[in-house]
Structure formats: C-alpha cells, structure tokens
Amino acid sequence: MLRRTPPWYLLLPALLAGFVMLVPLYYLGLRAFSIDLPSIANLLVRPRTLMLLSNTFKLSLGVMALTTLIALPLAWLFSYSQLRHHRWLLLLCVMPLAIPGYVMAYAILGLSGQFGFFAQMFGTPLARINGYWGAVLALSLYTFPYLLLNLRATFLGYDHSQDEAARSLGRSGLSIFLRLKLPHLLPAFLAGQLVIVLYTIGDFGAVALMRYEAFSYAIFTSSFDRTYAAWLSLVLISITVFLLLGEYLLLRNRFFAKVGSGLSKEPPLVTLGWAMIPAATFVALVLLAAIGLPLLIIFYWLGLSPPEWSQLMMVPKTFWQSAQAAVPAAALAALFALPVAYLSVRYPSWHSQLLERLSYIGYTLPPLTLALAMVFFSIRTPFYQSLFILILTWAMAGMALAIGPIRTSLLQSRINIEEASHALGHSNFTTFVRVVLPNIRRSILAGFALVLVLCMKELPIATLLAPSGYHTLAVRVFTFTVEGQLAEAAPYALAIILFSSMFIGLILAHEDKSSTR
Amino acid sequence: MRKSIISALIAGLSLTGIVQAADLTIYSGRGESFVAPLVQQFEQNTGLKVTVRYGDTAQLASLILEEGQRSPADIYWGQDAGAMGSLAYAGVLAELPESLFTDIPEIFSSQNRQWVATSGRSRVLVHSTERVDQSEMPSSVFDLTDEKYKGRVGWAPTNGGFQAFVTAMRVTHGEETTEQWLRDMAANQPVVFRNNTTIVEGVGNGDADFGLVNNYYLPRFIARNADFPARQTFFANGDIGNLLNVAGVGILERSNNQEAALKFVEFLVSPAAQQYFTSVVNEHPISNQVIANPVLGNTDTLLGASPEVNLDDLYDLPGTLELLRKVGLI
Numbered sequence: 018m019l020r021r022t023p024p025w026y027l028l029l030p031a032l033l034a035g036f037v038m039l040v041p042l043y044y045l046g047l048r049a050f051s052i053d054l055p056s057i058a059n060l061l062v063r064p065r066t067l068m069l070l071s072n073t074f075k076l077s078l079g080v081m082a083l084t085t086l087i088a089l090p091l092a093w094l095f096s097y098s099q100l101r102h103h104r105w106l107l108l109l110c111v112m113p114l115a116i117p118g119y120v121m122a123y124a125i126l127g128l129s130g131q132f133g134f135f136a137q138m139f140g141t142p143l144a145r146i147n148g149y150w151g152a153v154l155a156l157s158l159y160t161f162p163y164l165l166l167n168l169r170a171t172f173l174g175y176d177h178s179q180d181e182a183a184r185s186l187g188r189s190g191l192s193i194f195l196r197l198k199l200p201h202l203l204p205a206f207l208a209g210q211l212v213i214v215l216y217t218i219g220d221f222g223a224v225a226l227m228r229y230e231a232f233s234y235a236i237f238t239s240s241f242d243r244t245y246a247a248w249l250s251l252v253l254i255s256i257t258v259f260l261l262l263g264e265y266l267l268l269r270n271r272f273f274a275k276v277g278s279g280l281s282k283e284p285p286l287v288t289l290g291w292a293m294i295p296a297a298t299f300v301a302l303v304l305l306a307a308i309g310l311p312l313l314i315i316f317y318w319l320g321l322s323p324p325e326w327s328q329l330m331m332v333p334k335t336f337w338q339s340a341q342a343a344v345p346a347a348a349l350a351a352l353f354a355l356p357v358a359y360l361s362v363r364y365p366s367w368h369s370q371l372l373e374r375l376s377y378i379g380y381t382l383p384p385l386t387l388a389l390a391m392v393f394f395s396i397r398t399p400f401y402q403s404l405f406i407l408i409l410t411w412a413m414a415g416m417a418l419a420i421g422p423i424r425t426s427l428l429q430s431r432i433n434i435e436e437a438s439h440a441l442g443h444s445n446f447t448t449f450v451r452v453v454l455p456n457i458r459r460s461i462l463a464g465f466a467l468v469l470v471l472c473m474k475e476l477p478i479a480t481l482l483a484p485s486g487y488h489t490l491a492v493r494v495f496t497f498t499v500e501g502q503l504a505e506a507a508p509y510a511l512a513i514i515l516f517s518s519m520f521i522g523l524i525l526a527h528e529d530k531s532s533t534r
Numbered sequence: 535m536r537k538s539i540i541s542a543l544i545a546g547l548s549l550t551g552i553v554q555a556a557d558l559t560i561y562s563g564r565g566e567s568f569v570a571p572l573v574q575q576f577e578q579n580t581g582l583k584v585t586v587r588y589g590d591t592a593q594l595a596s597l598i599l600e601e602g603q604r605s606p607a608d609i610y611w612g613q614d615a616g617a618m619g620s621l622a623y624a625g626v627l628a629e630l631p632e633s634l635f636t637d638i639p640e641i642f643s644s645q646n647r648q649w650v651a652t653s654g655r656s657r658v659l660v661h662s663t664e665r666v667d668q669s670e671m672p673s674s675v676f677d678l679t680d681e682k683y684k685g686r687v688g689w690a691p692t693n694g695g696f697q698a699f700v701t702a703m704r705v706t707h708g709e710e711t712t713e714q715w716l717r718d719m720a721a722n723q724p725v726v727f728r729n730n731t732t733i734v735e736g737v738g739n740g741d742a743d744f745g746l747v748n749n750y751y752l753p754r755f756i757a758r759n760a761d762f763p764a765r766q767t768f769f770a771n772g773d774i775g776n777l778l779n780v781a782g783v784g785i786l787e788r789s790n791n792q793e794a795a796l797k798f799v800e801f802l803v804s805p806a807a808q809q810y811f812t813s814v815v816n817e818h819p820i821s822n823q824v825i826a827n828p829v830l831g832n833t834d835t836l837l838g839a840s841p842e843v844n845l846d847d848l849y850d851l852p853g854t855l856e857l858l859r860k861v862g863l864i
Binding site for chain 2: 063064065126129145147225226228230235242243321322385389392393396397401402477480481483485486488492493495496497499502505
C-alpha cells in the first residue's frame, strides 16, 4: 500500500488550490451579511426566488438529457465503429467547445424569425427558437463535447478482456452492457454531466439572449445591488454542494481499474454495414447544428459589411493578447489539478474529497461574481489588473475542467504498477514522475486544452480584471455586439473558434499517437 | 511536456511586471467602435496617452464601487443617467467646473454638476410596419396597459435604459401610479427581452408588435437594410414615455489626473465630438452648434416631445430595482 500521508509536494499545492478557492467565498459572505436578517428575508423569501430555482432546475435537466442524447451515440461511434475519417469527425465534434455561448445564441436567434437568415434566404420564416428550448438547445450544442470526451476516454480505456471473461461465464451481450459497461461509464458520465450542469447554472450569455430567466441571469442583471447578487451566488453555491455530494455518494465504494495482470485488450471494431447511413446522418446533423450554424452566421455577418483591412489587422494583436493570458492560465489550472486529482484518487479520505470538491467553486460561480471577488482582494495588492490576476482568476474558473480527465485516467490506471515501483526501491517522488505522470500525460494535456478553450471565450473576468487597454478576443466581440455591430464582431468571433480548434486538434492528434484509435 | 507547460507559465508570469503607463484611464460602457475614434482624436490633439477599459455599463459601475478609493479609473463614461446618478449618489464623482455647462441646454445638464451628458437618446415606441395599424398607435405609455395591446408589447425590465425610464416615471407620477402601471403592464403579457437591440430585432422578426426602446437602435438596423419592417415614433408631447435619457461622463473624485480628465470631458462636449455623435452614432447632440442628422428629426421636435425631468433625480436606481423586484419583474 501507499503511505497513508500524502507526500508534501502533492499536499502543499493541493492545499494551496483549495485555499485560493475559499477566497471568493469569504467575499460573498462579507457582502451577503452586510445587511440585517429581515432585509435578507425580504430579498430571498419571495415567489421570484422559487421561480428562478425551478427554471434553473428545468434548464439543467433539459441540457442533461439533450447532451446525453448527442454525446453517448457519438462516443460509441468514435470508439467502436469503423466510421470513416473518424479523426477529422471527432475533431469537428469537439470544436463546438470553442463557440462562445453568445455567438451560439445569436446564431440560433439569427436563423429564425420573420426577418431572420432563413426567411431572407428561403423566403419562409422558421419558427422562433427562444426561451426554454432555445436556451437548452444553445447550451447543449456547445457543452456536449465535455461528455463526449469523457465517455470516449472511458470507452478507449476499457479493458475488453472483462467482456470476454463475462461472456465465457455465460453472460449475454445485453447483460454485459448493463452490468459491466454501464457501471464503468458512470464516473465518466457523472464527471461530464457535472461539468455541463455547473456550466449551465453559471452561464449568462446564451440564457440571457434566449430570454430565459435562470439564476445566473438574475445575478448578472442585479446591477449595482451587490448584496442581492451575493445572496443569489450563495444559493447557487449551495446547489453545487448538493450536486457534488450526490456525485460523491453515487461513486463511493466502486472500483474501476482492473485488478489482474495482463494487457488491456483492444475492442473489436464493429462494422456498421447498412447502419452506416443513419450513423453518418446523425454525425452530420450534430455537426451542422453545432459548428455549421455558428460559422454560417459569422460569415453572414461578415457579408453584411465586409470589414476594412485596417480592422482585420487588429485581429492578430488581439489574438495574441488573449493567448498570452489564456495559455498560462490553462497551464496553471492543469498544474494544480494534478495534485488535487491524485490525492482524491490515491489517498481517498474526506479531506482529499473536500479539496477536490472545493475546486468546483471557481467553476460554478458566475464569472462576474468571481471577478468582483477577485477585484475586492487584488485591489489591495500591487498586482491589481495585472496579467497575473487575470491568469489566476481564469485558472480558478477553469481548474475543475482539468481535474475531470486526470481523475478519470487515474481511476483507470492500476495502483499496483505504482506499488511495484515502490517495491523496486523507488521513492514516492520518482514513482510519481517516472510511472504516474507518463501514464496520465494525455489526460493532463486534455485538461489543459479544456481550460484554454474556456478562457479564450470568457468575458466578464476579462472585462474587469485584464490590464486596462488589454482587449481579449471575447471582449472585442462583446464591445461590437453591444452596439449592434455584428459584422465588426465577426472576425474576432471567428478567431476565437479557429484558435481553440487548433488546440483541440493538437490534443486529439497527441491522443491518437498513443492509441490505435 | 511538463517542461513546456512550466516554461510557458514562467513566460506568462514574467509578463505581469509590465504596467502600461497612461496619462488617463477611462472605464467605458460605450462600445469601442464609437469611443476609439474619439480617443484617438483626443490623443492627437493633446499628446496625452489614454487607455480604455470597455465593458458593460452596470458591470463597470459595480467595478468602480468595488474598487472604492483605490480605483485606477480617472473617468467613467456610462450609457445611461441611472448609472451616472448611482455613482454620483455613492459619492465617487468629482464636481465639474461651472464653465462646462454654459452652452448646454438645461435638459442635458446635471444640476449636481458631478457629470455631464455627452449625447442624448430618447425613449421611443418601436413598432412593426407589418402587424400594426396607424390607428392602433397609443398616445401615452400609460395606454399600453389596454386590452388591445395584450401580448404585443416588448420591454426589457433588466435593461438600464428601461430602469432609468421607470425611475423617471416614479419621480414624475409617483410611486403608486408607477407600481400600478408596472402591475397592469405585467398582467398584459408583455414580451420580455434582454436589451434594446433584441427588442428591435424581435419586433422585426415577429416576437412583439411594439417595443419600448431607446431611439438609436432602429436607425442602425435600417442603415443595414432599408426594408427592415419596423419604424419608431414618440408618444404625445410631454409623455413620460418620451423620456430623454443621456450617456454621461464623470471624473472620479480620487483621480490624480484631474486636469487631463477635465480636458477629455471638455473634448467630448466640444462641437467636433458632438458632430460625431449626431452623424455617426445617431444620437442627439447636446450642443446646437452641429449640423443636424436627418434621421433624428430636429431638436425642436425632440425638446417638444420630451417630458421635463431633472436628470439628477434619476439616481435612485436602488428604489426602482426595489419596486421592480416587488412587482416581480427582476
């Protein structure tokens, strides 16, 4: 067995990460209790709070259902079937992560209506997609890749000799799927859905444009009332606590790594035959909606009034400013996610579980609230509105995303390899660097990319915390669309999508090197 | 791989030491495309270096309040009088010299002298040209609670422009009348939007037949496509629905660059900048020394239509938020 106390070089960074995540909580408490109890009751105990809660709940359920419907079949196709061009298709299917929520919402809105794109092009208006269904659709279309990536990683890491063993023991195909595969999928499914649901309840861009009054919408529009915003954020945090607790209870006392010796067996690829047609149609439909639609709208905007050359020249500079903060932020997030995930998997205790769950605070807080909290603290330091604070805050917002893949990968890698390393006389540290890291490096890189893609499109944190005069691509998109200048916003939106896609491509290419699929 | 991440990290951190030296820092709730040309002109005229932080008007006001005495901002430039008023109310704006206000019509000037309007926009009624008959036009914003407008009026209760209008209604017609109007409107199934742009877009696309908006959004849609199926109009002269709201600018009390900041404010109210707001941004100039924009109509029509409201009184945004919350709209 490993020693019961984790080594300091893992414990220290993990504790630091947990501590930093508590910082915004302190701020919220300070703001929330700046008024007396009756005023608090006045603020919170009213029908509107209940309405916001139930709307947020309904929205989350809708997004969960739709993303599962999209991601589960895709993950299966990309792991087990002889789908042609699967590398390219997979890249395209992960690309929607790069689409900013407000662009997706504009795309869906711009399509429909009596004066929309569809009506202009084909002469008949498309029924208006907004409100609840608009929000569910927009959110699902750019969050489903989180689930797809998680599920695919599990499918690929799954040891198929287990299936054979089960079959030899007389189990049917269905029984194998239900009793063996499905439970194996559970952690990946929950990790993916957790990320999606927490994104959903903190999202503002899409929900606001679709005019669906969920919790985050109320927080962003509470304008100058910082006390009310703080209370709403605290309610949001408590929802998150319940979700995290639920996930913990569901996953408790389950083991996912194989125990015996021998190589993992690669799955036999399924020949699709006639089923290729519905499969290809499904992939095409998803891609058309999630990637085709936003790109179509962006090019349509560009066509409205093609930007001047001098304006286009600003794009590379803005892009560089975005990347300059987003790349270090993603690296920082991955760097701290590693010890947190490792402790939670290899040294399971309520302490390590708590540390891991704390990292979700930054992710689940609406970015505006997180940004104001960081303003409150950083203004008392010389680093206020420096790149460092922007990087730190982005890393806080994204760290939970980096933990997911690392944790899944650790759960699937066998602990006895590490024990063997110890038995051969290697220290904890050497084992960690020479055995553990190489084993999970793919997942660290995947986590890095997920955070990077998030930062590239992030808005409120960049608005409030970037150095003055420092404009990210997302800020430029906002500052044009706020004045109704969609054509001018288009090149910047396009740059966000292209750059993020490049990174997604790099990750998937790297992943393919170490796997046959 | 770890090495490359770490080196990227170090490269990133080392950049944080760079602090841009600026003579003037502006927090702007107005979009970059309209602000940047003016800032550039100002830099050329004066040789001063200006940095601008762009963002949402309310979010930047929150930022200034959160920053307090340590705020690096010298100037706050907001989209509406409500935001300006709440900063003045919080006591973070400096008093501006009387000389600034001499040539400005009373309707555009703030009596507490803590900020000055840079341009005006009136509240108007945008309406579909396809689904609205001329005979259906209401003469007052109070008419919109009538049965015949049920489910047809678009509004944005969370939008700053709308909230400023509600504040004006409270100031002019009193708390009770305003609350009743809000309740009657809410009962009349209005279509709820996020902001002016989406209302105008929604009226064009059939989500609503009427919309309560600021005047300068529709001209932008029409400039892009003359066939856009919506037009806008005032209510009867003096109706509170025609409130003249302003974008305004103020200097932060704690700014160490008071002189440079004042130069910038003076530049914004100068005829050159005012001509720009009128011709390019489609907003009402605060100076009558400019060539009028034909889309906006002449200043006399505007002054005739506008209700008399003291912009200083629009500061009470918290009171409006409380009312909107009481009625259950936000």
